[in-house]
Amino acid sequence: DAKTTQPPSMDCAEGRAANLPCNHSTISGNEYVYWYRQIHSQGPQYIIHGLKNNETNEMASLIITEDRKSSTLILPHATLRDTAVYYCIVRVALNDYKLSFGAGTTVTVRA
């Protein structure tokens, strides 16, 4: 699977949008971009995934560049409960079970 690069940490103001970048310059055409997050003392939680097109759900939006070498997860209105470690992962297929989590980005939302 392609490797991902994320900043180790970032702060965000409550109520503002949080934009989390991820680089995956070696991504292959059949690899999906997945985002999970892990709140302290909990297991990872799925957020969103995409292949080529931008995606939006009730939790977040995923913007994938046209060349697919990078993406941005957007939390539109960050709350204190969004404080967590966010992992950007690439997977070959929807049933690829060996998720490579990496170190992720620790996001701290401040009041």
Next chain:
Amino acid sequence: GAGVSQTPSNKVTEKGKYVELRCDPISGHTALYWYRQSLGQGPEFLIYFQGTGAADDSGLPNDRFFAVRPEGSVSTLKIQRTERGDSAVYLCASSLVGAGTGELFFGEGSRLTVL
């Protein structure tokens, strides 16, 4: 609730002891996974079950680690002769295969401390 359940939530043991960690997946999920997470790191894959059989155990660090899923539902991760380096959070996840988003549903983990 209807989520993945793991027991115990915390386990403290002494070096050299045997430990069992249990995972009860979401009902109807045929796929089950074990991951291990050391402090400050992301989870690392250990083993994957499809039904009763271990489809891929390549992530198990050595032969002291073993996992079973005899009836295709509950799984037990077994660690023999525990070492201090085994201290970590052991996460279990389950999923549907071939349907939906391919999302893995994780439990809250079992925190193992080896003294």
